[in-house]
Amino acid sequence: GSVSRYWYPKYRNIHNGIRLKLEKILGCKLYNTYYFDRFYFPGQELKTHTDRDACEISVTLHISTNLTGNDAEWPICIQAADNQAVELSLGAGDAVLYKGCERPHWRTPMPKPSRRLRDRLLFKKKLEYYYHQAFFHYVLANGERAHCADDRAR
Numbered sequence: 811g812s813v814s815r816y817w818y819p820k821y822r823n824i825h826n827g828i829r830l831k832l833e834k835i836l837g838c839k840l841y842n843t844y845y846f847d848r849f850y851f852p853g854q855e856l857k858t859h860t861d862r863d864a865c866e867i868s869v870t871l872h873i874s875t876n877l878t879g880n881d882a883e884w885p886i887c888i889q890a891a892d893n894q895a896v897e898l899s900l901g902a903g904d905a906v907l908y909k910g911c912e913r914p915h916w917r918t919p920m921p922k923p924s925r926r927l928r929d930r931l932l933f934k935k936k937l938e939y940y941y942h943q944a945f946f947h948y949v950l951a952n953g954e955r956a957h958c959a960d961d962r963a964r
Contacts, residue, residue: 812854816846817962825946828869832907832948839951840867841959847873847944850884856917864961865910867948872900875941877923884921884941889914900943910947911955 825845833840843864850856861868875882885897888908898906908915923939949955 812848812850814846814848816844818847821845821847821944821946824944828905828946829948832867832869836867840948841951841956843947843949843958843961845944845946847942850917850920850941850943852920852922852939855919856886856915858914858916860912860914861910861947863911863955864949864958865947866950866953866955866958867907868910869905869907869946869948870900871905871944871946872902873942873944874902875939877921877939877941884917887916887918 822845825842829840829842870886875884883899885899886906888896888898888906890896890913900906920941947961949958951959
């Protein structure tokens with residue numbers, strides 16, 4: 811039920827820019843694999859999973875949502891190396907870096923807006939509630955997944 815766009819041209823330069831910043835932070839060369847953005851809607855979830863080889867280094871960027879206050883909190887959960895679940899609530903413009911192939915990650919069902927917010931917004935106009943994020947993926951240039959560079963598979 812979510813809506814995804816692979817290779818949306820608006821994010822091409824961002825994909826490259828994030829890679830350059832990550833190379834400085836991590837001290838190693840990376841290859842771009844792929845990117846996409848997705849719109850989630852109330853009640854939708856992301857089941858616990860690890861990513862395919864093209865997602866060795868992953869960045870999840872929260873772009874926007876039209877929910878406010880506590881309704882806008884929708885953490886991404888990542889299983890840490892000690893097997894503890896870490897919940898990260900991202901504001902618009904915030905991102906999280908993680909090893910997509912190694913660290914299981916998920917989102918519980920997206921919250922539905924509270925009655926008060928829903929009523930307030932309904933008097934103005936009917937809105938479709940959403941949470942918009944982008945995913946940027948990379949592989950280590952000298953790593954065992956380097957063959958996934960410029961991956962176009964979904």
